[in-house]
Amino acid sequence: MDWGPAKQRAARDLGLPRAALPGNDEVEDAVREHIAIFHADTQPGELRALRELAATWMGRLAEFRPHLTGAVWRGTATRLSNVHLQLYCDDSKATEIALLNRGLSFDVAETSAGRGRSVDMLILDVPCPALGERVTLCLTILDFDDLRGALKPDARGLTERGDLSALQTLLDTPG
Template structure:
């Protein structure tokens, strides 16, 4: 199916004249990059875009948002109604684990917050603690299956830093990545590398409200005209 989508898109783009705009070329690269991300052949947008451009022999690169929009379209085409059901389930799972970690001020971020999750997405939750072991101990005490933990570099406004990541596998098969940051970072605002907006996320009450009122609500900023 992915190969069919790629061929179909290439055929449509093949009708372009030599003077076609860079916008259409970017869209072609964005589609190819999105296919690489969706099929898990690449994990990062930068590498996916560069590989897609090289494969297609095109020098212009799309924005991360353009790739994200193609990725969203592919997921919608291939997953249909199952995608909506999965998003609701993942948001409910996120609420459950956030309630367990409520003393660490959890926030749901990533694609499950955005409402753009697809079948290969995980649940991203940010928490704050001076001691990562406290978070790990709570998860263990509640019977969560921790698959691995690791430190990862996180540059903060030009300064080198690190966060502790805990990967949890849920009974549904979904993966949760809990990112543990220093409490001093609670007031920091992070810019999204994909959409360019501030990552606000959802706290427990915010997520409860979404699930009660509009469980499929999306949090994607509108394009600037």
């Protein structure tokens, strides 16, 4: 789950105002600590498998300028994580047509794209041979113009997403 929805659910379940919850950086730090303590032996391999799967799909969807985001990009993913790709398209229906032409089935949902606007998310159930199981692939369809500023780093100097070249650099970096 993304930090925002997770924090909203936690606030609701605990009966707290959302302002009482930690910031995204604090949540991410806690997740990294949890992984280091409880999943250090399995998480690196699972993360690599999900990143390789993302790279495969980014290659397949290259015409839509895919960028990996979320836990798989940030390095906090486990085998239970979804793979999130953001696609930057001139025509929002072009991705759906391309998937249908390839004989792929998907569900359509709506997600927030910031600034109060909703966009389509295509959800696929795809095999991940390295994990020996199926993984949810979420394709968020954004306007081509949204690509500007998409690679701006956060306060820690980390980006929220990366293209196939950036992902390949992560895959090629040991450790």
